[in-house]
Amino acid sequence: MIKKMKERHSIWIRIFHWTNMIAIIMLILTGFYIHAPQSFKLFSSMDTARTIHFAMAYVLTFGVIGRVYYAIVAKDAKNIVYRPIEDTKKLPSMLKYYLFLADDHPYYGKYNPGQKGMYTAWLVMAILMIITGFILYKPHLFLGLSGLLGGFLVVRIIHYAINWLFVITIMVHVYLDIAEGIPILKSMFTGKIPEDFHHGYHEES
Ligand code: HEM
Structure with missing residues:
Protein backbone atom coordinates (compact mmCIF):
# COMPACT_ATOMS: atom_id res chain seq x y z
CA MET A 1 0.00 0.00 0.00
CA ILE A 2 1.35 3.44 -0.93
CA LYS A 3 1.25 5.79 2.07
CA LYS A 4 -0.26 9.24 1.65
CA MET A 5 2.45 11.79 2.46
CA LYS A 6 2.29 15.41 3.62
CA GLU A 7 5.00 18.06 3.58
CA ARG A 8 6.91 18.53 6.84
CA HIS A 9 10.05 20.46 5.83
CA SER A 10 10.36 22.81 2.86
CA ILE A 11 13.44 22.54 0.64
CA TRP A 12 14.90 25.68 2.29
CA ILE A 13 14.54 24.23 5.80
CA ARG A 14 16.37 21.10 4.63
CA ILE A 15 19.13 23.06 2.86
CA PHE A 16 19.79 25.23 5.93
CA HIS A 17 19.57 22.24 8.28
CA TRP A 18 22.22 20.24 6.43
CA THR A 19 24.60 23.09 5.58
CA ASN A 20 24.50 24.36 9.17
CA MET A 21 24.96 20.82 10.45
CA ILE A 22 28.02 20.20 8.24
CA ALA A 23 29.48 23.58 9.23
CA ILE A 24 28.97 22.96 12.98
CA ILE A 25 30.36 19.40 12.88
CA MET A 26 33.45 20.58 10.96
CA LEU A 27 33.85 23.54 13.34
CA ILE A 28 33.70 21.17 16.33
CA LEU A 29 36.24 18.72 14.83
CA THR A 30 38.69 21.40 13.68
CA GLY A 31 38.08 23.30 16.95
CA PHE A 32 39.13 20.29 19.02
CA TYR A 33 42.25 19.92 16.88
CA ILE A 34 43.09 23.63 17.27
CA HIS A 35 42.56 23.27 21.03
CA ALA A 36 44.69 20.16 21.48
CA PRO A 37 46.49 19.01 18.30
CA GLN A 38 48.47 16.35 20.19
CA SER A 39 45.33 14.63 21.50
CA PHE A 40 43.01 15.01 18.47
CA LYS A 41 45.12 13.88 15.55
CA LEU A 42 42.28 14.46 13.08
CA PHE A 43 43.97 16.82 10.62
CA SER A 44 47.36 16.83 8.90
CA SER A 45 48.43 20.22 10.22
CA MET A 46 47.34 23.27 12.18
CA ASP A 47 47.20 25.19 8.90
CA THR A 48 44.66 22.78 7.41
CA ALA A 49 42.51 22.75 10.55
CA ARG A 50 42.50 26.55 10.82
CA THR A 51 41.72 27.01 7.10
CA ILE A 52 38.72 24.64 7.36
CA HIS A 53 37.62 26.28 10.64
CA PHE A 54 37.58 29.75 9.09
CA ALA A 55 35.90 28.59 5.86
CA MET A 56 33.18 26.85 7.90
CA ALA A 57 32.84 29.96 10.06
CA TYR A 58 31.63 31.83 6.95
CA VAL A 59 29.31 28.97 5.97
CA LEU A 60 27.78 29.06 9.47
CA THR A 61 27.50 32.86 9.47
CA PHE A 62 25.62 32.90 6.15
CA GLY A 63 23.65 29.79 7.18
CA VAL A 64 22.42 31.48 10.35
CA ILE A 65 21.55 34.73 8.53
CA GLY A 66 19.73 32.72 5.83
CA ARG A 67 17.79 30.62 8.33
CA VAL A 68 16.68 33.67 10.31
CA TYR A 69 15.64 35.44 7.09
CA TYR A 70 13.68 32.33 6.03
CA ALA A 71 12.00 32.06 9.46
CA ILE A 72 10.77 35.64 9.07
CA VAL A 73 9.63 35.64 5.42
CA ALA A 74 8.10 32.13 5.49
CA LYS A 75 6.43 32.89 8.86
CA ASP A 76 8.15 29.81 10.28
CA ALA A 77 9.47 31.66 13.36
CA LYS A 78 6.30 30.75 15.28
CA ASN A 79 7.21 27.06 14.87
CA ILE A 80 10.70 27.33 16.30
CA VAL A 81 10.97 30.33 18.62
CA TYR A 82 10.41 29.53 22.31
CA ARG A 83 7.76 31.76 23.91
CA PRO A 84 8.71 31.93 27.61
CA ILE A 85 5.19 32.11 29.12
CA GLU A 86 3.16 30.00 26.70
CA ASP A 87 5.77 27.28 26.11
CA THR A 88 6.87 27.00 29.76
CA LYS A 89 3.25 26.19 30.70
CA LYS A 90 3.38 23.27 28.25
CA LEU A 91 6.62 21.84 29.62
CA PRO A 92 5.12 19.70 32.46
CA SER A 93 2.87 17.67 30.10
CA MET A 94 5.81 17.15 27.76
CA LEU A 95 8.17 16.10 30.55
CA LYS A 96 5.58 13.62 31.90
CA TYR A 97 5.48 11.98 28.48
CA TYR A 98 9.26 11.80 28.10
CA LEU A 99 9.65 10.47 31.68
CA PHE A 100 7.16 7.67 30.86
CA LEU A 101 4.60 9.04 33.34
CA ALA A 102 1.96 9.63 30.64
CA ASP A 103 1.07 7.67 27.50
CA ASP A 104 0.65 10.75 25.34
CA HIS A 105 0.73 14.53 25.37
CA PRO A 106 -1.35 17.34 23.83
CA TYR A 107 -0.60 18.47 20.29
CA TYR A 108 1.97 21.29 20.52
CA GLY A 109 2.29 22.24 16.86
CA LYS A 110 5.19 21.32 14.59
CA TYR A 111 7.70 21.12 17.47
CA ASN A 112 7.26 20.51 21.19
CA PRO A 113 8.33 23.16 23.74
CA GLY A 114 11.59 21.29 24.45
CA GLN A 115 12.53 21.36 20.77
CA LYS A 116 11.62 25.03 20.52
CA GLY A 117 13.78 25.76 23.57
CA MET A 118 16.66 23.85 22.01
CA TYR A 119 16.39 25.50 18.59
CA THR A 120 16.15 28.98 20.13
CA ALA A 121 19.15 28.23 22.36
CA TRP A 122 21.10 27.04 19.29
CA LEU A 123 20.45 30.37 17.57
CA VAL A 124 21.79 32.27 20.61
CA MET A 125 24.75 29.86 20.90
CA ALA A 126 25.58 30.18 17.18
CA ILE A 127 25.48 33.99 17.38
CA LEU A 128 27.78 33.89 20.45
CA MET A 129 30.17 31.55 18.57
CA ILE A 130 30.22 33.89 15.57
CA ILE A 131 30.89 36.95 17.76
CA THR A 132 33.58 35.30 19.94
CA GLY A 133 35.03 33.50 16.88
CA PHE A 134 35.51 36.70 14.91
CA ILE A 135 37.05 38.39 17.96
CA LEU A 136 39.58 35.51 18.16
CA TYR A 137 40.12 35.65 14.37
CA LYS A 138 40.68 39.40 14.06
CA PRO A 139 41.44 40.60 17.61
CA HIS A 140 42.73 44.04 16.52
CA LEU A 141 39.37 44.81 14.82
CA PHE A 142 37.24 43.99 17.86
CA LEU A 143 39.23 45.31 20.83
CA GLY A 144 36.20 47.18 22.23
CA LEU A 145 33.87 44.19 21.96
CA SER A 146 36.51 41.89 23.44
CA GLY A 147 36.90 44.24 26.42
CA LEU A 148 33.13 44.39 26.86
CA LEU A 149 33.01 40.59 27.19
CA GLY A 150 35.76 40.56 29.83
CA GLY A 151 38.90 40.31 27.73
CA PHE A 152 40.50 37.94 25.27
CA LEU A 153 40.87 35.06 27.75
CA VAL A 154 37.15 35.20 28.68
CA VAL A 155 36.27 35.28 24.97
CA ARG A 156 38.34 32.14 24.44
CA THR A 169 23.01 19.07 22.74
CA ILE A 170 23.70 17.65 19.26
CA MET A 171 24.03 14.18 20.82
CA VAL A 172 20.69 14.62 22.65
CA HIS A 173 19.08 15.94 19.43
CA VAL A 174 20.22 12.95 17.34
CA TYR A 175 19.14 10.47 20.05
CA LEU A 176 15.65 12.02 20.34
CA ASP A 177 15.20 12.17 16.56
CA ILE A 178 15.97 8.47 16.26
CA ALA A 179 13.80 7.60 19.30
CA GLU A 180 10.88 9.62 17.88
CA GLY A 181 10.74 7.35 14.84
CA ILE A 182 12.39 6.71 11.49
CA PRO A 183 9.72 8.72 9.56
CA ILE A 184 10.76 11.84 11.53
CA LEU A 185 14.41 11.20 10.64
CA LYS A 186 13.61 10.53 6.98
CA SER A 187 11.52 13.71 6.72
CA MET A 188 14.65 15.88 7.04
CA PHE A 189 15.94 14.22 3.84
CA THR A 190 12.76 13.88 1.78
CA GLY A 191 10.73 16.75 3.27
CA LYS A 192 7.72 14.46 3.64
CA ILE A 193 6.08 12.37 6.37
CA PRO A 194 3.14 9.90 6.22
CA GLU A 195 -0.16 11.75 6.70
CA ASP A 196 -1.23 9.41 9.50
CA PHE A 197 2.07 9.57 11.41
CA HIS A 198 1.40 10.40 15.06
CA HIS A 199 4.22 10.76 17.50
CA GLY A 200 2.84 10.52 20.99
CA TYR A 201 0.16 13.20 20.99
CA HIS A 202 -3.59 13.03 21.35
CA GLU A 203 -5.92 15.36 19.47
CA GLU A 204 -7.30 18.29 21.48
CA SER A 205 -11.01 17.86 22.18
C1 HEM B 1 29.50 26.14 16.28
C2 HEM B 1 30.51 26.88 15.89
C3 HEM B 1 31.93 26.76 16.39
C4 HEM B 1 32.54 25.80 17.14
C5 HEM B 1 31.91 24.54 17.71
C6 HEM B 1 33.94 26.21 17.35
C7 HEM B 1 34.88 25.53 18.10
C8 HEM B 1 36.16 25.99 18.41
C9 HEM B 1 37.06 25.40 19.37
C10 HEM B 1 36.78 24.16 20.21
C11 HEM B 1 38.21 26.13 19.37
C12 HEM B 1 39.44 25.91 20.27
C13 HEM B 1 39.29 26.91 21.44
C14 HEM B 1 40.42 26.91 22.44
O1 HEM B 1 41.34 26.12 22.34
O2 HEM B 1 40.39 27.76 23.35
C15 HEM B 1 38.05 27.19 18.41
C16 HEM B 1 39.02 28.16 18.12
C17 HEM B 1 38.81 29.21 17.26
N1 HEM B 1 37.66 29.51 16.55
FE1 HEM B 1 35.93 28.46 16.61
N2 HEM B 1 34.15 27.40 16.68
C18 HEM B 1 32.94 27.77 16.09
C19 HEM B 1 32.71 28.91 15.35
C20 HEM B 1 33.68 29.84 15.00
C21 HEM B 1 33.44 30.99 14.18
C22 HEM B 1 32.09 31.38 13.57
C23 HEM B 1 34.62 31.63 14.05
C24 HEM B 1 34.81 32.89 13.25
C25 HEM B 1 35.86 33.16 12.56
C26 HEM B 1 35.63 30.91 14.81
C27 HEM B 1 36.97 31.26 14.98
C28 HEM B 1 37.87 30.63 15.81
C29 HEM B 1 39.24 31.09 16.04
C30 HEM B 1 39.90 32.30 15.39
C31 HEM B 1 39.82 30.20 16.92
C32 HEM B 1 41.26 30.23 17.44
C33 HEM B 1 42.10 29.61 16.39
C34 HEM B 1 43.56 29.70 16.68
O3 HEM B 1 43.92 30.13 17.76
O4 HEM B 1 44.32 29.31 15.81
N3 HEM B 1 35.02 29.81 15.37
N4 HEM B 1 36.79 27.09 17.85
Missing part, protein backbone atom coordinates in the same frame (compact mmCIF):
# COMPACT_ATOMS: atom_id res chain seq x y z
CA ILE A 157 36.71 30.39 27.41
CA ILE A 158 33.19 31.29 26.15
CA HIS A 159 34.10 29.97 22.67
CA TYR A 160 35.39 26.69 24.11
CA ALA A 161 32.53 26.19 26.63
CA ILE A 162 29.81 26.72 24.01
CA ASN A 163 31.65 24.25 21.79
CA TRP A 164 30.99 21.62 24.50
CA LEU A 165 27.35 22.75 24.81
CA PHE A 166 27.01 22.09 21.07
CA VAL A 167 28.59 18.63 21.42
CA ILE A 168 26.21 17.60 24.22
Whole structure:
Protein backbone atom coordinates (compact mmCIF):
# COMPACT_ATOMS: atom_id res chain seq x y z
CA MET A 1 0.00 0.00 0.00
CA ILE A 2 1.35 3.44 -0.93
CA LYS A 3 1.25 5.79 2.07
CA LYS A 4 -0.26 9.24 1.65
CA MET A 5 2.45 11.79 2.46
CA LYS A 6 2.29 15.41 3.62
CA GLU A 7 5.00 18.06 3.58
CA ARG A 8 6.91 18.53 6.84
CA HIS A 9 10.05 20.46 5.83
CA SER A 10 10.36 22.81 2.86
CA ILE A 11 13.44 22.54 0.64
CA TRP A 12 14.90 25.68 2.29
CA ILE A 13 14.54 24.23 5.80
CA ARG A 14 16.37 21.10 4.63
CA ILE A 15 19.13 23.06 2.86
CA PHE A 16 19.79 25.23 5.93
CA HIS A 17 19.57 22.24 8.28
CA TRP A 18 22.22 20.24 6.43
CA THR A 19 24.60 23.09 5.58
CA ASN A 20 24.50 24.36 9.17
CA MET A 21 24.96 20.82 10.45
CA ILE A 22 28.02 20.20 8.24
CA ALA A 23 29.48 23.58 9.23
CA ILE A 24 28.97 22.96 12.98
CA ILE A 25 30.36 19.40 12.88
CA MET A 26 33.45 20.58 10.96
CA LEU A 27 33.85 23.54 13.34
CA ILE A 28 33.70 21.17 16.33
CA LEU A 29 36.24 18.72 14.83
CA THR A 30 38.69 21.40 13.68
CA GLY A 31 38.08 23.30 16.95
CA PHE A 32 39.13 20.29 19.02
CA TYR A 33 42.25 19.92 16.88
CA ILE A 34 43.09 23.63 17.27
CA HIS A 35 42.56 23.27 21.03
CA ALA A 36 44.69 20.16 21.48
CA PRO A 37 46.49 19.01 18.30
CA GLN A 38 48.47 16.35 20.19
CA SER A 39 45.33 14.63 21.50
CA PHE A 40 43.01 15.01 18.47
CA LYS A 41 45.12 13.88 15.55
CA LEU A 42 42.28 14.46 13.08
CA PHE A 43 43.97 16.82 10.62
CA SER A 44 47.36 16.83 8.90
CA SER A 45 48.43 20.22 10.22
CA MET A 46 47.34 23.27 12.18
CA ASP A 47 47.20 25.19 8.90
CA THR A 48 44.66 22.78 7.41
CA ALA A 49 42.51 22.75 10.55
CA ARG A 50 42.50 26.55 10.82
CA THR A 51 41.72 27.01 7.10
CA ILE A 52 38.72 24.64 7.36
CA HIS A 53 37.62 26.28 10.64
CA PHE A 54 37.58 29.75 9.09
CA ALA A 55 35.90 28.59 5.86
CA MET A 56 33.18 26.85 7.90
CA ALA A 57 32.84 29.96 10.06
CA TYR A 58 31.63 31.83 6.95
CA VAL A 59 29.31 28.97 5.97
CA LEU A 60 27.78 29.06 9.47
CA THR A 61 27.50 32.86 9.47
CA PHE A 62 25.62 32.90 6.15
CA GLY A 63 23.65 29.79 7.18
CA VAL A 64 22.42 31.48 10.35
CA ILE A 65 21.55 34.73 8.53
CA GLY A 66 19.73 32.72 5.83
CA ARG A 67 17.79 30.62 8.33
CA VAL A 68 16.68 33.67 10.31
CA TYR A 69 15.64 35.44 7.09
CA TYR A 70 13.68 32.33 6.03
CA ALA A 71 12.00 32.06 9.46
CA ILE A 72 10.77 35.64 9.07
CA VAL A 73 9.63 35.64 5.42
CA ALA A 74 8.10 32.13 5.49
CA LYS A 75 6.43 32.89 8.86
CA ASP A 76 8.15 29.81 10.28
CA ALA A 77 9.47 31.66 13.36
CA LYS A 78 6.30 30.75 15.28
CA ASN A 79 7.21 27.06 14.87
CA ILE A 80 10.70 27.33 16.30
CA VAL A 81 10.97 30.33 18.62
CA TYR A 82 10.41 29.53 22.31
CA ARG A 83 7.76 31.76 23.91
CA PRO A 84 8.71 31.93 27.61
CA ILE A 85 5.19 32.11 29.12
CA GLU A 86 3.16 30.00 26.70
CA ASP A 87 5.77 27.28 26.11
CA THR A 88 6.87 27.00 29.76
CA LYS A 89 3.25 26.19 30.70
CA LYS A 90 3.38 23.27 28.25
CA LEU A 91 6.62 21.84 29.62
CA PRO A 92 5.12 19.70 32.46
CA SER A 93 2.87 17.67 30.10
CA MET A 94 5.81 17.15 27.76
CA LEU A 95 8.17 16.10 30.55
CA LYS A 96 5.58 13.62 31.90
CA TYR A 97 5.48 11.98 28.48
CA TYR A 98 9.26 11.80 28.10
CA LEU A 99 9.65 10.47 31.68
CA PHE A 100 7.16 7.67 30.86
CA LEU A 101 4.60 9.04 33.34
CA ALA A 102 1.96 9.63 30.64
CA ASP A 103 1.07 7.67 27.50
CA ASP A 104 0.65 10.75 25.34
CA HIS A 105 0.73 14.53 25.37
CA PRO A 106 -1.35 17.34 23.83
CA TYR A 107 -0.60 18.47 20.29
CA TYR A 108 1.97 21.29 20.52
CA GLY A 109 2.29 22.24 16.86
CA LYS A 110 5.19 21.32 14.59
CA TYR A 111 7.70 21.12 17.47
CA ASN A 112 7.26 20.51 21.19
CA PRO A 113 8.33 23.16 23.74
CA GLY A 114 11.59 21.29 24.45
CA GLN A 115 12.53 21.36 20.77
CA LYS A 116 11.62 25.03 20.52
CA GLY A 117 13.78 25.76 23.57
CA MET A 118 16.66 23.85 22.01
CA TYR A 119 16.39 25.50 18.59
CA THR A 120 16.15 28.98 20.13
CA ALA A 121 19.15 28.23 22.36
CA TRP A 122 21.10 27.04 19.29
CA LEU A 123 20.45 30.37 17.57
CA VAL A 124 21.79 32.27 20.61
CA MET A 125 24.75 29.86 20.90
CA ALA A 126 25.58 30.18 17.18
CA ILE A 127 25.48 33.99 17.38
CA LEU A 128 27.78 33.89 20.45
CA MET A 129 30.17 31.55 18.57
CA ILE A 130 30.22 33.89 15.57
CA ILE A 131 30.89 36.95 17.76
CA THR A 132 33.58 35.30 19.94
CA GLY A 133 35.03 33.50 16.88
CA PHE A 134 35.51 36.70 14.91
CA ILE A 135 37.05 38.39 17.96
CA LEU A 136 39.58 35.51 18.16
CA TYR A 137 40.12 35.65 14.37
CA LYS A 138 40.68 39.40 14.06
CA PRO A 139 41.44 40.60 17.61
CA HIS A 140 42.73 44.04 16.52
CA LEU A 141 39.37 44.81 14.82
CA PHE A 142 37.24 43.99 17.86
CA LEU A 143 39.23 45.31 20.83
CA GLY A 144 36.20 47.18 22.23
CA LEU A 145 33.87 44.19 21.96
CA SER A 146 36.51 41.89 23.44
CA GLY A 147 36.90 44.24 26.42
CA LEU A 148 33.13 44.39 26.86
CA LEU A 149 33.01 40.59 27.19
CA GLY A 150 35.76 40.56 29.83
CA GLY A 151 38.90 40.31 27.73
CA PHE A 152 40.50 37.94 25.27
CA LEU A 153 40.87 35.06 27.75
CA VAL A 154 37.15 35.20 28.68
CA VAL A 155 36.27 35.28 24.97
CA ARG A 156 38.34 32.14 24.44
CA ILE A 157 36.71 30.39 27.41
CA ILE A 158 33.19 31.29 26.15
CA HIS A 159 34.10 29.97 22.67
CA TYR A 160 35.39 26.69 24.11
CA ALA A 161 32.53 26.19 26.63
CA ILE A 162 29.81 26.72 24.01
CA ASN A 163 31.65 24.25 21.79
CA TRP A 164 30.99 21.62 24.50
CA LEU A 165 27.35 22.75 24.81
CA PHE A 166 27.01 22.09 21.07
CA VAL A 167 28.59 18.63 21.42
CA ILE A 168 26.21 17.60 24.22
CA THR A 169 23.01 19.07 22.74
CA ILE A 170 23.70 17.65 19.26
CA MET A 171 24.03 14.18 20.82
CA VAL A 172 20.69 14.62 22.65
CA HIS A 173 19.08 15.94 19.43
CA VAL A 174 20.22 12.95 17.34
CA TYR A 175 19.14 10.47 20.05
CA LEU A 176 15.65 12.02 20.34
CA ASP A 177 15.20 12.17 16.56
CA ILE A 178 15.97 8.47 16.26
CA ALA A 179 13.80 7.60 19.30
CA GLU A 180 10.88 9.62 17.88
CA GLY A 181 10.74 7.35 14.84
CA ILE A 182 12.39 6.71 11.49
CA PRO A 183 9.72 8.72 9.56
CA ILE A 184 10.76 11.84 11.53
CA LEU A 185 14.41 11.20 10.64
CA LYS A 186 13.61 10.53 6.98
CA SER A 187 11.52 13.71 6.72
CA MET A 188 14.65 15.88 7.04
CA PHE A 189 15.94 14.22 3.84
CA THR A 190 12.76 13.88 1.78
CA GLY A 191 10.73 16.75 3.27
CA LYS A 192 7.72 14.46 3.64
CA ILE A 193 6.08 12.37 6.37
CA PRO A 194 3.14 9.90 6.22
CA GLU A 195 -0.16 11.75 6.70
CA ASP A 196 -1.23 9.41 9.50
CA PHE A 197 2.07 9.57 11.41
CA HIS A 198 1.40 10.40 15.06
CA HIS A 199 4.22 10.76 17.50
CA GLY A 200 2.84 10.52 20.99
CA TYR A 201 0.16 13.20 20.99
CA HIS A 202 -3.59 13.03 21.35
CA GLU A 203 -5.92 15.36 19.47
CA GLU A 204 -7.30 18.29 21.48
CA SER A 205 -11.01 17.86 22.18
C1 HEM B 1 29.50 26.14 16.28
C2 HEM B 1 30.51 26.88 15.89
C3 HEM B 1 31.93 26.76 16.39
C4 HEM B 1 32.54 25.80 17.14
C5 HEM B 1 31.91 24.54 17.71
C6 HEM B 1 33.94 26.21 17.35
C7 HEM B 1 34.88 25.53 18.10
C8 HEM B 1 36.16 25.99 18.41
C9 HEM B 1 37.06 25.40 19.37
C10 HEM B 1 36.78 24.16 20.21
C11 HEM B 1 38.21 26.13 19.37
C12 HEM B 1 39.44 25.91 20.27
C13 HEM B 1 39.29 26.91 21.44
C14 HEM B 1 40.42 26.91 22.44
O1 HEM B 1 41.34 26.12 22.34
O2 HEM B 1 40.39 27.76 23.35
C15 HEM B 1 38.05 27.19 18.41
C16 HEM B 1 39.02 28.16 18.12
C17 HEM B 1 38.81 29.21 17.26
N1 HEM B 1 37.66 29.51 16.55
FE1 HEM B 1 35.93 28.46 16.61
N2 HEM B 1 34.15 27.40 16.68
C18 HEM B 1 32.94 27.77 16.09
C19 HEM B 1 32.71 28.91 15.35
C20 HEM B 1 33.68 29.84 15.00
C21 HEM B 1 33.44 30.99 14.18
C22 HEM B 1 32.09 31.38 13.57
C23 HEM B 1 34.62 31.63 14.05
C24 HEM B 1 34.81 32.89 13.25
C25 HEM B 1 35.86 33.16 12.56
C26 HEM B 1 35.63 30.91 14.81
C27 HEM B 1 36.97 31.26 14.98
C28 HEM B 1 37.87 30.63 15.81
C29 HEM B 1 39.24 31.09 16.04
C30 HEM B 1 39.90 32.30 15.39
C31 HEM B 1 39.82 30.20 16.92
C32 HEM B 1 41.26 30.23 17.44
C33 HEM B 1 42.10 29.61 16.39
C34 HEM B 1 43.56 29.70 16.68
O3 HEM B 1 43.92 30.13 17.76
O4 HEM B 1 44.32 29.31 15.81
N3 HEM B 1 35.02 29.81 15.37
N4 HEM B 1 36.79 27.09 17.85
